[in-house]
Amino acid sequence: xxxxxxxxxxxxxxxPPPDIPPRGLxxxxxxxxxxxxxxxxxxxTTTISIVLMLISLTIDMxxxxxxxxxxxxxxxxxxxxxxxxxxxxPFACYIHSRHWFKDSLGAELSDKALCIDLSNPRHKKYLVxxxxxxxxxxxxxxxxxxxxxxxxxxxxxxxxxxxxxxAPEYTAYLRSPHARVRCVECHIGPGVSWFVKAKISxxxxxxxxxxGNYPRPIPTPVEHLRPARDTCEQCHWPDKFSGxxxxxxxxxxxxxxxxxxxxxxxxxxxxxNPYTGKFEGxxxxxxxxxxxxYLALNRKRTKIGTVKVTLPNGVTExxxxxxxxxxxxxxxxxxxxxxxxxxxxxxxxxxxxxRVDFGLMTKAIDPLIPGIRADSLTVLTKKxxxxxQAREQIVGALMDLQAKRNGDAFVxxxxxxxxxxxxxxxxxxxxxxxxxxxxxxxxxxxxxxxxDADEGYGCWRCHDDEHKTKFGKVIPQDCDLxxxxxx
Numbered sequence: 001x002x003x004x005x006x007x008x009x010x011x012x013x014x015x016p017p018p019d020i021p022p023r024g025l026x027x028x029x030x031x032x033x034x035x036x037x038x039x040x041x042x043x044x045t046t047t048i049s050i051v052l053m054l055i056s057l058t059i060d061m062x063x064x065x066x067x068x069x070x071x072x073x074x075x076x077x078x079x080x081x082x083x084x085x086x087x088x089x090p091f092a093c094y095i096h097s098r099h100w101f102k103d104s105l106g107a108e109l110s111d112k113a114l115c116i117d118l119s120n121p122r123h124k125k126y127l128v129x130x131x132x133x134x135x136x137x138x139x140x141x142x143x144x145x146x147x148x149x150x151x152x153x154x155x156x157x158x159x160x161x162x163x164x165x166x167a168p169e170y171t172a173y174l175r176s177p178h179a180r181v182r183c184v185e186c187h188i189g190p191g192v193s194w195f196v197k198a199k200i201s202x203x204x205x206x207x208x209x210x211x212g213n214y215p216r217p218i219p220t221p222v223e224h225l226r227p228a229r230d231t232c233e234q235c236h237w238p239d240k241f242s243g244x245x246x247x248x249x250x251x252x253x254x255x256x257x258x259x260x261x262x263x264x265x266x267x268x269x270x271x272x273n274p275y276t277g278k279f280e281g282x283x284x285x286x287x288x289x290x291x292x293x294y295l296a297l298n299r300k301r302t303k304i305g306t307v308k309v310t311l312p313n314g315v316t317e318x319x320x321x322x323x324x325x326x327x328x329x330x331x332x333x334x335x336x337x338x339x340x341x342x343x344x345x346x347x348x349x350x351x352x353x354x355r356v357d358f359g360l361m362t363k364a365i366d367p368l369i370p371g372i373r374a375d376s377l378t379v380l381t382k383k384x385x386x387x388x389q390a391r392e393q394i395v396g397a398l399m400d401l402q403a404k405r406n407g408d409a410f411v412x413x414x415x416x417x418x419x420x421x422x423x424x425x426x427x428x429x430x431x432x433x434x435x436x437x438x439x440x441x442x443x444x445x446x447x448x449x450x451x452d453a454d455e456g457y458g459c460w461r462c463h464d465d466e467h468k469t470k471f472g473k474v475i476p477q478d479c480d481l482x483x484x485x486x487x
Contacts, residue, residue, distance in 0.1 A: 033089055036096050042088030049082035050137075053144050060147070068160035075148030079141060086137065152199075158183045162209050168434045169218070169347045175431070178346040181235075186346070189231040216438045221301060221343060228286075228337035232345075236338070238279075238286050242269035246486050252357050257373040260361065266486040282482055285336055292336040294462065298326035301340070301447075302456030305331055307467055307475065319467035319475050341459075343447040351451075352380060352441040355428045364424040366417040375401040379425055381441065390429050395422030 033039040056074035059065050118124055151157050159170025173179060178186070188198045201224075208214040245267045250260040270281015279287035286292075289312040295305035303326065307319040325331045339345070356376045359365035365372055379397045384390040402418055403411045411418060433440055450458035460477060467475040 033092065036092055038095060039089060039092035042085045042092055045081055045085030045088065047085075049078050049085060050140055053078045053082065053140065057144065057147065068156060068163075071151050071157075072161055075144055075151050079144050079148065082137075082141070153182065153184045155183050162205075164436065165209055165214060165218070168437055168439050171431055172347040172349055176346040176348060185234070186231050187225070189226050189234070194226055216436070217443055218437070219299070220444060221339065225339070227335075228339050232338045238283050238288070239272045241271040241274055242281075242283070244486075245269050250357060250361055251353070252360050252367075252373060254371075254374045257360055257367045260357070264486055265483040267483045268481070282341075285341075286338060293333060294336060295331045295333055297323055297331045298329060300456075301334070302461060304461045304467070307462055317469055317473065319469055319473075321467045341447050344444055347444070348446070349432050349444050350428065352377065355432070356380070359421065359424050359428070365421040366414075369402070369414060369417060369421070371402070371405045372421060375405065376421065376425055379422075380429060384435060386435055387430060387433070390433070391426065394426045394429060395419055398422040398425060
């Protein structure tokens with residue numbers, strides 16, 4: 001009998017390795033996760049993404065960082081990398097298995113399915129590990145996904161992530177009556193269908209921002225906006241009778257910047273009168289008993305062709321005018337709702353004269369300074385290349401104008417008051433003007449009232465005594481329909 005030493009000598013002193021059982025399908029998949037470059041990339045991508053997401057979530061919950069781009073990276077980009085890594089891992093297993101099946105051992109199992117044998121201890125271990133990792137991954141994705149959903153539905157996301165584009169609208173929103181209402185409550189409203197539409201539209205807008213291919217300024221009215229009955233009327237109820245609302249307007253002139261002109265009117269807001277049961281006043285236009293439709297002849301809806309009014313008894317009256325569509329447009333029919341008058345209920349910008357007169361009323365601009373109103377208007381209407389240039393020049397420009405008007409001695413004596421006025425003007429400029437977005441005074445006008453009637457805005461679009469039925473009935477331009485003097 002040959003000894004073990006003799007066998008080793010015959011083999012050159014080399015001890016043959018013990019028999020290693022061939023890897024099965026399961027073992028090959030597990031092996032491919034950390035023994036192949038692609039599998040390692042998948043594991044590393046998933047692991048790093050999870051760690052960074054947990055760190056970011058902790059930082060965000062502790063309030064250590066307030067940055068829209070940090071939140072977007074945490075709740076939108078990192079989850080994408082995690083999912084990508086989870087997809088790479090099975091793909092690496094598939095690629096490795098195809099190569100494995102080419103050798104003699106793999107060829108024997110190539111026609112066998114990948115099955116789970118619970119009587120096999122290894123299979124049990126693999127199954128428990130797979131379930132545990134799946135629960136952990138899905139829990140993390142659920143938490144991050146929920147936080148991401150909350151983030152994308154926040155005004156902070158809308159106003160700060162695309163800061164260059166949305167800065168004007170976000171600035172106006174923060175000082176509006178709806179500053180405590182989330183953007184999505186008006187721009188999307190309740191329900192899944194509009195949520196999906198908004199997110200799909202959002203992807204197009206993200207591409208436009210990244211490429212810089214977006215209009216300047218953002219055009220209004222916003223197309224494809226959800227009807228106000230689904231959004232505005234979640235809080236504002238047309239059935240509620242508001243009666244009259246007294247408004248007081250103050251204004252100054254360049255000749256008299258000390259004594260304001262005062263105008264007081266009583267608006268007939270109306271609604272359903274609790275004593276008669278009928279709709280009346282301005283809000284009659286959006287009552288449930290009446291349907292008002294109109295043919296807009298241009299994109300801004302400042303030219304109205306035909307107006308159709310369906311009364312509670314079912315009778316429809318049609319009022320036509322001689323106006324024709326704008327060049328290249330056919331006209332668009334629209335059912336009147338809140339936004340046809342309240343066209344800027346939240347993103348409202350100041351009027352130039354109103355802002356200066358407000359400064360005079362509150363003494364932020366000293367009305368005793370001769371010519372300060374005219375000089376303020378001149379400073380605010382001056383063309384500045386950027387907001388930074390305006391910061392540098394507005395106060396100095398007001399000082400220069402006052403020096404030319406009243407002399408250097410006057411400016412030296414009243415310098416503090418002039419600087420105070422200049423700082424007010426600078427604040428007024430920064431809350432209304434964005435040269436990079438081509439937004440200046442009067443870029444966005446209101447449909448309420450008729451202060452901009454010469455450009456087609458306001459009530460007189462329809463109430464012009466020119467829209468007539470074939471029987472001669474007109475839509476009247478009677479001031480008392482909407483307002484009168486308070487009792």
